[in-house]
Structure formats: structure tokens, C-alpha cells
Amino acid sequence: MRLALLFAAALAVAAPAAAQPAAPLPVRGVVTQIDAARLTVKPKSGKPVTVDLTPDWTVQVTKPIAVTEIKEGSFIGTAELPQADGTGRSLEVHVFPPGVKVGEGHYAWNLRKGSMMTNGTVGKVTVGAKGRELQVSYPTGQRKIVVPPKVPVVQIMPGARPMVKKGAPVFLLAFPKPGGGGLITGAVAVGEKGSPPPM
Numbered sequence: 634m635r636l637a638l639l640f641a642a643a644l645a646v647a648a649p650a651a652a653q654p655a656a657p658l659p660v661r662g663v664v665t666q667i668d669a670a671r672l673t674v675k676p677k678s679g680k681p682v683t684v685d686l687t688p689d690w691t692v693q694v695t696k697p698i699a700v701t702e703i704k705e706g707s708f709i710g711t712a713e714l715p716q717a718d719g720t721g722r723s724l725e726v727h728v729f730p731p732g733v734k735v736g737e738g739h740y741a742w743n744l745r746k747g748s749m750m751t752n753g754t755v756g757k758v759t760v761g762a763k764g765r766e767l768q769v770s771y772p773t774g775q776r777k778i779v780v781p782p783k784v785p786v787v788q789i790m791p792g793a794r795p796m797v798k799k800g801a802p803v804f805l806l807a808f809p810k811p812g813g814g815g816l817i818t819g820a821v822a823v824g825e826k827g828s829p830p831p832m
Contacts (some may be wrong), residue, residue: 647718657806658816659743661829662685666800672821674803678808684807689821691717692792695727695822700765700786703755709769710752712744712832721751722763723780725831728788737771744832785831789822797821802817802829 662676666683673683687780703709708729713721724744729735742750753771760766764781780786797803803823807816822830 634695651689656809657677658682659832660803660805660807660818662803664797664799664803667797672797672803674805682807683814684805685810685815685817686821687817690794690818691820692796693820693822694790694792694796694825695787695828695832696790696825697828698728698786698788699819700726700780703728703765703767703780703786704724705755708753708757709747709767710736710750711780712748712750712767714741714745714748715780716745716779720777720779721749723784725770725785726787727832729750730785730789738773739771739776741759742813751778787795787824787831792823796823804830804832 646796660674660676660682662674662682664672665675665681666673668697671683671685673681675681702725707724710726710729711721711726714724716722734754736750737752739749739751742748749770753775754768755770756770756775758765758767761779764779764784767778767780769778801823803821805818805821807818810817822832824830
């Protein structure tokens with residue numbers, strides 16, 4: 634349960650901004666500085682971002698898995714590009730631990746221009762001409778998601794703080810601190826064996 638709450642609070646893809654007091658800022662890049670209270674991340678473009686860490690901040694690891702590991706009943710998040718036929722084409726898929734359901738819905742994301750994030754429960758799974766096809770349901774609807782071959786698919790697992798170090802590629806959701814005065818997060822994602830988290 635504690636792990637589920639931590640995912641809900643910090644790492645898991647955020648719910649639409651209307652459902653939260655303030656929308657989080659997805660931060661991707663390489664750690665340039667870190668201490669007990671904060672870390673600084675250098676994105677691919679733009680200025681470094683410094684984010685405070687909550688006292689109980691945790692680490693999650695994205696471990697590559699085969700797309701065949703996505704089964705009916707899996708709860709996933711996927712950054713996807715809407716297609717003209719109404720389907721979504723995955724840019725990446727991350728599979729949450731059993732029992733963790735957070736950020737359900739379909740909303741704007743910034744992995745790529747025009748991308749969206751869909752978080753939901755997988756229903757029917759079929760193999761189509763363009764890849765594995767997933768029927769993904771969430772409280773306000775459902776989408777057909779196509780996962781093309783070679784798209785990154787990862788399982789989210791708990792990790793250890795020493796994995797977040799200078800030079801490590803990371804992903805995190807930075808939330809505005811209450812009353813202003815900077816950003817804060819309660820969890821940081823790293824890829825297995827130093828690979829960048831795909832989300």
C-alpha cells in the first residue's frame with residue numbers, strides 16, 4: 634500500500650490539471666547535482682531545473698519487458714500520438730505494479746509535440762498489422778492503442794536512492810510547492826542499468 638501511495642503522489646503520470654490544485658511539470662534529463670534535500674536536472678534543451686526532495690522520497694526503476702507481458706487486466710500508462718482513425722500510436726508503455734492505479738484518463742503530455750498520455754486498464758489484447766493492439770479503459774472512456782514493434786515497454790519497480798546520482802538519466806514529476814517558492818517531488822525514476830526512463 635505504501636508503494637501504491639508513493640506512485641500516486643509523485644511518479645505516476647499525473648491526472649488532468651483540472652483534477653489537481655496545480656499541474657505537475659514532467660522533468661526529464663541528467664542529474665547534475667544532488668544532495669539530501671534537492672537535485673538539479675539538465676534537460677536536453679533549456680535551463681537546468683532544481684527540484685526539492687520530500688524527506689521520504691523514493692526511487693522507481695523502469696525495467697524493460699516484452700510487450701507480451703502486457704495482459705488483460707494490466708494497468709498501464711502510455712505516451713501516444715493520436716491517429717486519424719481515432720486510435721493511439723504508442724511512443725512508450727509503462728506497466729504499473731499490481732494494485733497500483735493512478736492518473737487514469739486521457740490527457741495532454743509533452744514527450745513529443747501533440748502527444749497524449751493514456752492511463753487505464755487493459756482489456757482485449759490482439760496482434761494487428763501495425764503491432765500489438767490494446768483496448769485501454771479508464772473512468773471517462775476507452776481507447777484502442779497500437780504498440781508498434783520496438784517501442785519501449787517497461788515495468789515500474791522499486792529502487793534505491795544511490796541509483797539517483799550525478800550523470801544518471803532520470804524522470805520525475807515536479808509539483809509547485811504550496812505557497813510558491815519552487816518545485817518539489819516525492820519520487821524519481823531511473824532506468825535499469827542507467828538507461829533513460831522512456832516516459
